[in-house]
Amino acid sequence: MKKLIIxxxxxxxxxxxxxxxxKSHPETNLTCKTCHSCxxxxxxxxxxxxxPRASMVTVYQSAEQTKNVVTLGDISKKYEPVIFQHRIHxxxxxxxxxxxxxxxxxTSGPIQPCxxxxxxxxxxxDISKPDLEAAYHRQCITCHREWSHQNSCxxxxxxxxxxxxxxxxxxxxxxETKTHPKLVEPKKLVFETNDKDGRLVTFYHDEHIxxxxxxxxxxxxxxxxxxxHDKDKVSSINSPEGMxxxxxxxxxxxxxxxxxxxxxxxxxxCHQQKIAxxxxxxxxxxxxxxxxxxxxSCTKCHGTTYKFVKLDNNCVSCHKDWKVxxxxxxxxxxxxxxxxxxxxxxxxxANKDFSKTxxxxxxxxxxxxxxxxxxxxxxxxxxKTMKSxx
Amino acid sequence: MAKQNRRDFLKTAAVAGTAISGLSIKPAKAAPKNxxxxxxxxxxxxTTVCIGxxxxxxxCKNAHNMPTQPQDKYSDRSVFKEMRRPxxxxxxxxxxxxxxxxxxxxxxxxxxxxxCDHPACVSACIVGAFSKHESGAVTWDTTRCIGCRxxxxxxxxxxPAFQFDKALNPQIKKxxxxxxxxxxxxxxxxxxxxxxxxxxxxxxxxxxxxxRDRIRRNPEKxxxxxxxxxxxxxxxxxxxxxxxxxxxxxxxxxxxxxPGVSESIQHGIFAYFVxxxxxxxxxxxxxxxxxRKNESEE
Numbered sequence: 001m002k003k004l005i006i007x008x009x010x011x012x013x014x015x016x017x018x019x020x021x022x023k024s025h026p027e028t029n030l031t032c033k034t035c036h037s038c039x040x041x042x043x044x045x046x047x048x049x050x051x052p053r054a055s056m057v058t059v060y061q062s063a064e065q066t067k068n069v070v071t072l073g074d075i076s077k078k079y080e081p082v083i084f085q086h087r088i089h090x091x092x093x094x095x096x097x098x099x100x101x102x103x104x105x106x107t108s109g110p111i112q113p114c115x116x117x118x119x120x121x122x123x124x125x126d127i128s129k130p131d132l133e134a135a136y137h138r139q140c141i142t143c144h145r146e147w148s149h150q151n152s153c154x155x156x157x158x159x160x161x162x163x164x165x166x167x168x169x170x171x172x173x174x175x176e177t178k179t180h181p182k183l184v185e186p187k188k189l190v191f192e193t194n195d196k197d198g199r200l201v202t203f204y205h206d207e208h209i210x211x212x213x214x215x216x217x218x219x220x221x222x223x224x225x226x227x228x229h230d231k232d233k234v235s236s237i238n239s240p241e242g243m244x245x246x247x248x249x250x251x252x253x254x255x256x257x258x259x260x261x262x263x264x265x266x267x268x269x270c271h272q273q274k275i276a277x278x279x280x281x282x283x284x285x286x287x288x289x290x291x292x293x294x295x296x297s298c299t300k301c302h303g304t305t306y307k308f309v310k311l312d313n314n315c316v317s318c319h320k321d322w323k324v325x326x327x328x329x330x331x332x333x334x335x336x337x338x339x340x341x342x343x344x345x346x347x348x349x350a351n352k353d354f355s356k357t358x359x360x361x362x363x364x365x366x367x368x369x370x371x372x373x374x375x376x377x378x379x380x381x382x383x384k385t386m387k388s389x390x
Numbered sequence: 391m392a393k394q395n396r397r398d399f400l401k402t403a404a405v406a407g408t409a410i411s412g413l414s415i416k417p418a419k420a421a422p423k424n425x426x427x428x429x430x431x432x433x434x435x436x437t438t439v440c441i442g443x444x445x446x447x448x449x450c451k452n453a454h455n456m457p458t459q460p461q462d463k464y465s466d467r468s469v470f471k472e473m474r475r476p477x478x479x480x481x482x483x484x485x486x487x488x489x490x491x492x493x494x495x496x497x498x499x500x501x502x503x504x505x506c507d508h509p510a511c512v513s514a515c516i517v518g519a520f521s522k523h524e525s526g527a528v529t530w531d532t533t534r535c536i537g538c539r540x541x542x543x544x545x546x547x548x549x550p551a552f553q554f555d556k557a558l559n560p561q562i563k564k565x566x567x568x569x570x571x572x573x574x575x576x577x578x579x580x581x582x583x584x585x586x587x588x589x590x591x592x593x594x595x596x597x598x599x600x601x602r603d604r605i606r607r608n609p610e611k612x613x614x615x616x617x618x619x620x621x622x623x624x625x626x627x628x629x630x631x632x633x634x635x636x637x638x639x640x641x642x643x644x645x646x647x648x649p650g651v652s653e654s655i656q657h658g659i660f661a662y663f664v665x666x667x668x669x670x671x672x673x674x675x676x677x678x679x680x681x682r683k684n685e686s687e688e
Contacts, residue, residue, distance in 0.1 A: 123577050127592040128600050134587030141441050141586060146494040151443040152465040153585075 048117065061099065063090035068177070074115060075133050079157035082136075083173070091180040096220065102139050185209070190275055191254075198271025207279050212308075213299050219257035287313050292331075315354040322352070333378050340374040348374065426507055430526040431572070432594035432626040433581060434601055435500055437638065438611060440588035442470065442484055442498030446580035450482045450502075453568060453579035473639065476502055478551040478563040482580060487638050491611070497631070499638050500580070500589070503528060503549045503565035504618060505626035508647030514544035519562075526594065526626035527567035535562055546622050546641060546648045567626065594626060601630055623647030 038047040066087055073081025093101045103111055118135040119126075130138060145151060191201040208214045262269065282288035293301075301318055302308035316322060324344055329336045340348075348358040348369075360367040360374075444464040451458035456479065470486035482502035489497040509528045512520040519534035520541060530541075530550070537560060541550045553560040568578035576582070581591040590597065598619055605612045617635045618625035621643045631638055 122582060122587070123575075123591075127590050127596065128603070130587045133585065137441075137586045138439065142495065145441060146492075149467075150465070151441050151467075152462070153443075154462075 061090075063087055063094055066090045072136065074120065075136075076157070076160075078160060079153070080160055082156060085178070088178055088180055095183065095216075193271065195267070195271045198268055198273060200272055200275055201270045202272070202276040203270075204278055211279060211298055213297060218260060285310070313355065314352075316352045329375070330378060334373060334375050335378055336375040343374075426522075427524045428595065429593045430507075430524060430626065431567075431591065432505075432526055432597050432628055433578065434590040434592070434597040435627060435629045436588050436590070436604070437497050437499050437629060437631045439586050440484070440498040440500060441586055442467070442486055442496070443585060444469075444484050445583045445585065446482055446500055446589070447480060447484060449579040449583040450565070451480065453571065454481065454566075456480075470496075470498075474501075476549060476551065476565065478553045478561075481563065481565040485639070487633075489632065491632050497633065497638065499629075499631075502580075502627070503567070504547050505565075505567050506546075506622055506648065507624040507626070508622065508649055510544035510546060510622075510648035511541035511550055513649030513653050514540040516540060523569065525567070525569070525572060527569045527572070529566045529569050530562050530564065532561055537562075544648065546643055594624075594628070597628055601628060604630060620645040 032041070036047050038045070041047050064087075068085070068087045070084045070086045071081050072084055076082070089102075090099070093099065114135055115132050118130060118132040120132050122131050122133070124131065129135070140156065141151070144156070148155065186205045189203045189205060191203065193199060193201055208219075209216075258270065281293075298308055301311060311317060322345060324342060327345070329341075336343075346352050347362050348360065350356065350359055358369045360369055360372060364372075445461070448458060448461045448464045450456075467486075470484075473485055474480075474483040476483055482500055484498050484500050486496045486498050489495055505526055505528045507522075507526075509520065509522050511530075512522050512528060515535075516538060517534045517536050519531045519536075520528060521531065522528050537552070539550075539552055539562070541562060542548070542552060550562050550564045552562055568576070568580075571578060577591050578589075581587075581589045590600065592600075598616060601616045601619075605614055605616075611632055612630055613632065613634060615631075615635065617629040617631070617640055618627055623646065629635070629640070636642055
C-alpha cells in the first residue's frame with residue numbers, strides 16, 4: 001500500500017512537472033531533440049545543444065512592445081552597471097536581423113536571460129560557449145567598433161566612484177526615452193559610377209518594394225548601424241536627419257545586393273548615360289500592360305517570388321477560365337448584344353488570341369470588325385481600350 | 391677468418407664508419423612524447439572575435455611583474471601601424487591586419503609562444519634549461535641557461551628573446567603559459583582579462599572539438615584550418631581565422647615536429663661513438679694509403 005501511494009505521488013508530480021514545462025514551451029514545430037540532447041531534460045540539467053541560432057528563433061515583438069531600458073550589473077566590479085537602452089537598439093535591429101540579432105537562442109516561449117546559458121565564471125567546465133562578460137561584449141562591440149573605431153571601455157562603462165560616473169549616468173538616462181527617427185524610405189536613388197558606358201545607375205527603391213514585392217531583408221542583409229552611421233566618414237549625401245550616409249564601398253560590395261537577382265542581366269540594364277525613368281513593362285519586355293494589367297502586382301502573374309520569369313503573352317495562358325458566361329465582355333468597352341452573348345469566344349477571337357482583331361467571317365460573309373460591331377460600345381472606355389490592346 | 395690482418399681491419403672500419411655517419415638518420419628522441427598527457431591544456435585564439443583591445447598585453451606584463459604603462463594607455467591603436475613581435479619586454483603582442491570580410495573591422499592577431507607539443511627550443515637547449523610540462527607549458531629555467539641562444543635559432547616561430555641590453559646575467563624571455571598561475575588553479579592572465587573571450591583556455595582535445603564545431607557551424611566565416619592542430623607536430627595554442635594564415639603572417643610550417651630533422655642528425659652522428667670511430671678510420675685509411683705509396687716508390 002505504501003508503495004502504491006509513493007508511485008501515485010511520483011506519477012502526479014511527473015504529470016504536473018510536464019504540464020509546467022509545456023507552459024514555458026508554447027506551440028512549436030520543433031521537436032524536443034532540436035534543443036535537448038537527453039531524454040528527460042530537467043530545470044537543473046536542461047542538456048541544451050550548442051545553440052542552433054537563427055534557425056530556431058521564433059520570438060518576435062515589435063520594438064515598441066519591448067523593455068525601454070535594461071540594467072546590466074551582474075559582472076561589474078570596476079564599473080557602474082551598464083544602462084542599456086533596449087528599445088532604441090530593438091528599433092535599430094528591426095532594420096537588420098530583428099530580435100534574433102542578439103536573442104539568438106530562444107524557444108517560442110519567454111525570452112531567456114543571457115545568464116541562463118552564459119555563465120558568470122571564465123573558469124568553467126563547459127567552454128563551448130562564451131561566458132557572460134564575453135557574450136555581452138561580443139553582442140555590443142561589433143557594431144560599436146564599426147561606428148566609433150574604438151575599443152575603449154569607458155565609452156560604454158562608467159567607472160565606479162569617479163566624477164565621470166554621474167555625468168555618464170545622466171547622459172545614459174537622457175537616452176532612455178530617445179527613439180530612432182523613423183526611416184524615410186528613398187523613392188529613387190541615383191548613383192554616379194566610374195563606368196564609361198553607363199555612368200549613372202538609377203535605382204527605384206519604391207518600385208522594388210511596392211511593385212516587385214522585394215522584402216527589406218532581400219537586399220539589406222547583415223547590415224548594422226555603421227551602414228548609415230559612421231563617425232569618421234562624411235559623404236556628400238545627407239539623410240533627412242542630417243546624419244552622414246556612407247557611399248564609399250568597393251565595387252563588389254556595391255553590386256552585391258543587386259546581383260542577388262540581376263546577376264545574369266546586362267550591365268546596361270542599370271548603367272545608363274542618363275537618369276532612367278521608372279519601370280515600364282513595354283520597354284523592358286516589349287509587351288505593354290493594358291489598363292487592367294497595370295493595376296496588378298508582378299507576383300499576380302509571375303509567381304510568388306520576386307525573381308520573375310518571362311511568360312508568353314497569350315491571354316489564355318493566364319486567363320484559363322475565360323469562356324462564355326463567365327466573362328463579362330462589357331469591361332472591354334463593348335457590350336455584346338443578345339445575339340452574340342452566347343457565342344463561343346473562339347468564334348470571333350480566332351484560336352482565342354485576344355490580341356488580334358476579331359473576325360466576323362466565321363458566321364457573316366459581309367461583315368468585318370471594327371466597321372461592324374457585335375454589340376454596343378460603352379463609350380467612355382472605348383478609345384483607351386483599343387489603344388492599349390494592340 | 392682469423393687471418394684478417396690489421397690492414398684489412400682498418401680498411402673495413404674506414405668504409406663502415408663513413409657509411410654509418412652519413413646514413414644513420416633516426417627519428418627524434420628528445421621530443422617529449424612521454425609527457426604529452428591526454429588532457430594537456432591549450433588556448434584557442436579566435437581571431438574573428440579579437441577586438442584588438444590589447445588588454446592581454448597589459449595583463450601579461452602585470453602578471454610577470456614587468457614594468458608597464460597604465461592599462462588605459464593600451465587602448466592606443468596607433469601601435470598597429472607597425473608589425474610587432476614578442477620580445478624580452480613583452481611576451482605577447484597584438485597585430486592588426488585587413489579583414490577581407492568586413493573592411494570596417496580589422497582582424498587582430500595575438501602573438502606569443504605557441505607552446506609546441508614537440509618544442510624545438512627544448513630539443514636545442516644543450517643544458518636542459520627548457521622543459522615541456524605535462525600541462526602543455528614550455529618554460530625556461532634561469533639557473534641552468536648558459537646564454538648560448540640556440541633556442542632562438544631553433545624556434546620555428548622565433549619567440550624566445552634575449553636580454554641583449556643587459557651586461558650582467560642576461561636572460562632568455564618568453565611566454566611561460568602563466569605556469570605559476572595555472573599551477574594554483576588560476577587562468578593565464580591574458581585569458582582571464584580578455585573582454586570578449588577571444589582566448590579560450592581548456593584541454594587541447596576540447597579546444598580542437600570546439601574549433602571544428604565553430605568551423606562547421608560557420609563555414610562562410612572561417613577558413614577550414616585550425617593553425618596549430620598539426621603544425622610542427624601540434625601546438626598548445628590554436629588559432630582560428632577568416633582568411634589564409636599566411637596573410638596574418640603565420641609561418642608556413644610542415645606537420646613534422648621541428649626538432650625532428652636537427653635531432654636525428656645530431657643524435658645519429660653522436661650515437662655509438664660514431665664520430666671518434668669514423669675519425670680514426672679516416673686517419674687510418676689515409677695512413678694506409680700514404681704508406682703504400684711510399685712502399686711502391688721505394
